[in-house]
Amino acid sequence: MPRRLAYAAAGLILTASVAAPAAAEPLSSISVPRGPDSPGYQLRIDTARLGISLSRGGEQLLRTASDAFTFDGGVATRVRSISREGTTVVARADSTAGRTVALRITPRPDRFELKWTVDGLAAGQRATHFDLTSSGHWYGGGETSEGKTQPYPLSAGTVDEPEFSPASYMMQEPYFFTSKSVGLFVRTAQPMKVTLAGGRGDLTVTNSAEYSSTVFVESSRRAVYDDYVGEVGKPAKSDASAAEYASPLWNSWAQYYRDIDQDKVLSWARDLKAAGVAGHTVQLDDKWESNYGNLTFDQKTFPDPKKLAADIHAMGQKFGLWTTFWINLDSANYAYARDHGYLVRAKGNPAQPCTVTWWNGTAGIIDLGNPQARDWYTGNLRKLMADYGVDGFKFDTRFFDDRCAATGNLTPQDYQKLGADMTDAFDQQGAGIRTHWGNQRYGFVIRAVDADTTWDGLRTSLRRASAISANGYPFVETDMIGGSNSMPPPSREVLVRWAQAASLMPLMYASTSPVTTVDTTTGKPVAYPADTAKLYADAVRTHAKLAGYLKTQVQQAVKDGTPIMRPVYFDFPADHRFDTVDDEWLLGPALLAAPMITAGSTRDIALPSGLWFDPHTKRVELGGRTLHDYAAPLDTTPMFVRIGAPGWAGLASTLSR
Structure with missing residues (x-):
C-alpha cells in the first residue's frame, strides 16, 4: 500500500503519494489555496x-517537456523517492x-522555488525544458x-x-512571463x-552545479512584474534630468557614422537649432579619438575641440x-594598460591579457x-572634461566578455555591477548605458540596440524598448530615431513616424537630421523635403508637452517600480486582444499611444474599456471596441487620453493645444 503524507504549513496543503516499488507512475501533488494576495x-x-x-482551477498554466531536466x-x-524537508518537497530520480x-x-502563496542538482557532478550545464503550448504566450x-x-x-x-x-551587449534578463500570469526567474x-521554438522552451544555465529558479503564480501579468521587481529591486532614482526627459539627445552616429569632423558636427548642430528640433545635448560618437581607447x-x-564644446554650449546645449571600454591593440593606451596589469586576463593563460574582436x-x-x-580609466575621462569642456559620456561596448577570465571570484554579473557603479559617477546625457541582469536599481536610461533604418527597424526597436521596460527598466528609448546599422538613411516617412512614436515614450534619442544627412553607403548628401523638419519638430513639441506628466510617471517608477511605457494588458488584464498587439502601448496610466509604424495613412486602433479623449478630433470615444481605418496622415500621431485616470485632465488640455 502507498504511504501518504499530509501536512499544512504557511497556508499550504501538500499530499505526497509514493507507491511501493511494484506500483507504477506514483505522483506527488502540492495544492496552494487561494489567499488575499494570491490566486x-x-x-x-x-x-x-x-x-x-x-495548474489553477483545472487550467494548465505551465508544464515541462518530456525530457524536463x-x-x-x-x-x-x-522518480525513486519523494520526501519532505520542512516545507520543501524533494524528488530524487534516476x-x-x-x-x-x-x-x-518549496511552495509559497504566490510562487514556488524550483531547484535541482545532480549528485556527484561538478559545475556544468543544467537545462530545464518547457512545453510552451500549455502556457499561453511567452x-x-x-x-x-x-x-x-x-x-x-x-x-x-x-x-x-x-x-x-x-556580459552580452543585448539588454537581457533571466526572466520570462506568460499570458497566463506565470513568471520564471x-x-x-x-x-x-x-x-x-516549435512550442518548446529550453533554458540552460552554464558553469553551475545547480539550476535555481523562482516561478511566480499570479492573477495578472502586472502582479508577476511586481514580484520580479520585488526580487531584483526597483530604481532608486532616475539617472536622467528633467531636461533630458523634455527634449531629444542628438548623437552623431547615424548622421555621419565614422566620417566625422569638427565642421560637420557644428553645421549639423546649427541646422538642428534652426529647424526647431535642437535638444539638450550634442554628442560626438565614433571616430573623434586618435585611436580606439x-x-x-x-x-x-x-583641431580645436575646446572651441567646439564652447560653440555647442553657446547654443544652450551640453557637449x-x-x-568605449575596450582598448584596441594599436592604440597608445593599450601598451600602458597591458604593462600596468589593467586589462582582463586570458582564459587558461593569466600571464596574458585577453584579446577580443569587436566592430x-x-x-x-x-x-x-x-x-x-x-x-x-575614469581619470582619463575627467581630464577630457577639465581640458575641453566635455559634460558627459555615452558609454558603449561591454564591461566583460565571456571569452575572458574574470578576476578572482568575480562573475560576469559582478562586472555588470562594477560597470554600473563606475559609470554612475558621470552624466550619461540621456544615452544611458546598456547594463542589465539585475541592475534595475541604478535607474539608468536604457536605449534599445541598433536597428535598421526601415519600417521593420522601427517595429523591432519598439518591441525591444517594450521588452526592456517590462523587465523593470522604466526609463527607455528606442535606437536613434530613424535607425542606424550603417545603412542608407531612412525615408522621410520612416524618419517622421519614428519621431512620432518616440515622442510618446519616456525619452527621445536622435541622430539623423530631418534637414540634410549623408548616405554613407554612397557618400552622397541627402536632402529631405522642406516639410520633414516641421513634422519632426511637431513630434518634439508633442514630447515637450508631456514633460509635466512624465515627471509624475518618473516619480511613480522610483516609488514602486511601475513601468512608464508598458503593454496595455498591464492595466487591462482581461482584454486579451492586447496579448499580441505591438503597435499600441500605455505611457503611464492616462495615455494610449497608437502611432503609425507602417506605411499608409490609416490604421485600426483597439481601445480598452472606458472613455477615451482624442486630442486630434476633440471627441470622446467609447472603449472596449476597435476603431477601424482611423485617419492618420503624416502630420497626425494617434493617441488617446483615458478619462478619469490620474493626470488625464491636464494631459487632455495640454495635448489639445
Missing part, C-alpha cells in the same frame, strides 16, 4: 519521468547517466541579438540565443542558452562624447575588478 495553484510532480505540471550527458528519468537528480520544490527575456528578428510575443516566433549572458550570475581627440579632424578591431578590456584600472 492559488496546484502543482504535480510526474514520477514516471521526472517533470512538473502547474537534462545535464551534461544525462536526462532525469524515473538518470540516463546513472546519477541521481534531486529536484527541490514574453520577457529582453532583446534578441542584433540581426535577429524579435518576435512578439517571443513564443510567436523563434528565439535562439546561444550567448544569453550578463532563473537565478544565475553566469551565461545561459535560451531557445524558444586613446581617449584623446584626433587633431586632424578635431558629450561616445567612449572596430581587436582590443583588450579594462579590468574593473582592479580598482587601479578603474581609476586610471
Whole structure:
C-alpha cells in the first residue's frame, strides 16, 4: 500500500503519494489555496519521468517537456523517492547517466522555488525544458541579438540565443512571463542558452552545479512584474534630468557614422537649432579619438575641440562624447594598460591579457575588478572634461566578455555591477548605458540596440524598448530615431513616424537630421523635403508637452517600480486582444499611444474599456471596441487620453493645444 503524507504549513496543503516499488507512475501533488494576495495553484510532480505540471482551477498554466531536466550527458528519468524537508518537497530520480537528480520544490502563496542538482557532478550545464503550448504566450527575456528578428510575443516566433549572458551587449534578463500570469526567474550570475521554438522552451544555465529558479503564480501579468521587481529591486532614482526627459539627445552616429569632423558636427548642430528640433545635448560618437581607447581627440579632424564644446554650449546645449571600454591593440593606451596589469586576463593563460574582436578591431578590456584600472580609466575621462569642456559620456561596448577570465571570484554579473557603479559617477546625457541582469536599481536610461533604418527597424526597436521596460527598466528609448546599422538613411516617412512614436515614450534619442544627412553607403548628401523638419519638430513639441506628466510617471517608477511605457494588458488584464498587439502601448496610466509604424495613412486602433479623449478630433470615444481605418496622415500621431485616470485632465488640455 502507498504511504501518504499530509501536512499544512504557511497556508499550504501538500499530499505526497509514493507507491511501493511494484506500483507504477506514483505522483506527488502540492495544492496552494487561494489567499488575499494570491490566486492559488496546484502543482504535480510526474514520477514516471521526472517533470512538473502547474495548474489553477483545472487550467494548465505551465508544464515541462518530456525530457524536463537534462545535464551534461544525462536526462532525469524515473522518480525513486519523494520526501519532505520542512516545507520543501524533494524528488530524487534516476538518470540516463546513472546519477541521481534531486529536484527541490518549496511552495509559497504566490510562487514556488524550483531547484535541482545532480549528485556527484561538478559545475556544468543544467537545462530545464518547457512545453510552451500549455502556457499561453511567452514574453520577457529582453532583446534578441542584433540581426535577429524579435518576435512578439517571443513564443510567436523563434528565439535562439546561444550567448544569453550578463556580459552580452543585448539588454537581457533571466526572466520570462506568460499570458497566463506565470513568471520564471532563473537565478544565475553566469551565461545561459535560451531557445524558444516549435512550442518548446529550453533554458540552460552554464558553469553551475545547480539550476535555481523562482516561478511566480499570479492573477495578472502586472502582479508577476511586481514580484520580479520585488526580487531584483526597483530604481532608486532616475539617472536622467528633467531636461533630458523634455527634449531629444542628438548623437552623431547615424548622421555621419565614422566620417566625422569638427565642421560637420557644428553645421549639423546649427541646422538642428534652426529647424526647431535642437535638444539638450550634442554628442560626438565614433571616430573623434586618435585611436580606439586613446581617449584623446584626433587633431586632424578635431583641431580645436575646446572651441567646439564652447560653440555647442553657446547654443544652450551640453557637449558629450561616445567612449568605449575596450582598448584596441594599436592604440597608445593599450601598451600602458597591458604593462600596468589593467586589462582582463586570458582564459587558461593569466600571464596574458585577453584579446577580443569587436566592430572596430581587436582590443583588450579594462579590468574593473582592479580598482587601479578603474581609476586610471575614469581619470582619463575627467581630464577630457577639465581640458575641453566635455559634460558627459555615452558609454558603449561591454564591461566583460565571456571569452575572458574574470578576476578572482568575480562573475560576469559582478562586472555588470562594477560597470554600473563606475559609470554612475558621470552624466550619461540621456544615452544611458546598456547594463542589465539585475541592475534595475541604478535607474539608468536604457536605449534599445541598433536597428535598421526601415519600417521593420522601427517595429523591432519598439518591441525591444517594450521588452526592456517590462523587465523593470522604466526609463527607455528606442535606437536613434530613424535607425542606424550603417545603412542608407531612412525615408522621410520612416524618419517622421519614428519621431512620432518616440515622442510618446519616456525619452527621445536622435541622430539623423530631418534637414540634410549623408548616405554613407554612397557618400552622397541627402536632402529631405522642406516639410520633414516641421513634422519632426511637431513630434518634439508633442514630447515637450508631456514633460509635466512624465515627471509624475518618473516619480511613480522610483516609488514602486511601475513601468512608464508598458503593454496595455498591464492595466487591462482581461482584454486579451492586447496579448499580441505591438503597435499600441500605455505611457503611464492616462495615455494610449497608437502611432503609425507602417506605411499608409490609416490604421485600426483597439481601445480598452472606458472613455477615451482624442486630442486630434476633440471627441470622446467609447472603449472596449476597435476603431477601424482611423485617419492618420503624416502630420497626425494617434493617441488617446483615458478619462478619469490620474493626470488625464491636464494631459487632455495640454495635448489639445
